Amino acid sequence: MRIIFGFVPFSVGDVAYFIVIILAIRWFWKNRKTWKENWKNNFLRILSALSLFYFFFHFLWAFNYYRESLSDKMQIKKEYSDADLLQFTNKLILKTNQIHSQINENDSLKVVYPYSKEATFSMNLNGYQNLSEQYAFFNYEKLSIKNSLFSLPLTYMGFGGYLNPFTNEAQVNGLMPIYNLPFTSCHEMAHQMGFASESECNFIGFLATTKNDDLYYKYSGYSYALRYCLGLLSSQNEELFKATLAKVNPGVLENYRESDDFWKQYETPIETGFKIFYDNFLKINQQRDGLESYSKFVDLMVNYYKTEEL
Known part of the structure; x- marks a missing residue:
């Protein structure tokens, strides 16, 4: 898929989604007057379309939801203490x-x-190349990352990117603060390699950015991971969180504020509704923690770096 669509400068998957949405709206409009009379047939048509969509979703990519976990593959424990x-x-x-x-x-x-x-x-590619020298299964070839044509809807839904499972194109939100771009795009590249878990892709994205030779990449990875850890500290011990936060450079906190200010502009019930849907979607597909799985990569980081240099 990456070989076929990678060289195309725009998102083929987004165009396909747009066409499907238009055709669906057209079908509903054409059948609006006879909906009550033919509701059984119409319901079966909708169910058939959704079944076909779900089948190809699993066939083309989502069997990866059932693959061996990265923690088993890399022999990383998940439990850690507050002190850790x-x-x-x-x-x-x-x-x-x-x-x-x-x-x-x-x-x-x-x-x-x-x-x-x-x-x-x-x-x-530089970060993934460096990473694959240590772990061959992180080898990445045939770049296929696109700026999503649906960046505005993605922003209202509260997401920085997604993987199109039908074309295997990594989509990134072109509107979000750009210093987050290295981490987000590396996260989506991990999905392209078949890693389904959001926590695992966050962990891989962290490794790929921090092992990049470029300082801006390292900053994107380390600052992203730090924010998650500070968030966990905040939920556990507010006083300890404040004391720890005081050690962070004010400039780093300015980048956090920049990100917060951006996302606050687009907070609507749409985001809440979509995240409820996606939370349940993840739980159905072998990710028991739902949206909380995004923060579970802290488990992997804390234990991985007990034996590795940060």
Whole structure:
């Protein structure tokens, strides 16, 4: 799929989705007057279409929901203590602050990402190449990452990207703050390689960005992971969270505010409704934690870096 569609400059999958949506609206409009009379036949047609859609979804990609877990494959434990989380978070703060200071001499300035989307997509390969030298199963070939044509709807739904399972194109939200782009696109590339779990793809995205030779990539990965860890600390111990947060460079916090301000502009009931739907969709497809699985990559990070250098 990546060989066939990767060279096309626009999202083929998004175009296909748009055509399907138009045809569906057209069908409903044509049958609006006879809906009550033919409701049985119409219901069976809708059910048939949904069944066909779901079959091809599983056939073309989603059998990956049943693959061996990454924690088993890499022999990483998932359990950790509060002390483990705090220790790892402090390590992340030191690393994030260090990289932030290498990019900006003033620790109060946010990081301004200098690369275009197209350049970012190509530069992702560097991190995956470095990662595959250590773990061959992370080898990635045939780039196929696209700026989603549905970036605005994605923003209202609260998502930074998604994988199209029918064309295997990695889609990214072109409207979100661009310093998040390396991590988000590397996350979607992990899905392309057949990793279905959101926590696993977050973990792989973290590895691929932090093992990239470019400082801006490292910053994207470390700052993203740090934010998740701080969020967990906040839910466990508010006083400890505040004391830990005070150690983070003000410029890093400015990037967090930039991201928060962006997403707050688009908060609507649409996001809540879609996330309820997607939460249940994940649970049906072997991800018991639903949307909470996104944050479960902290389990993998904390235990992985007990034996590895950050």
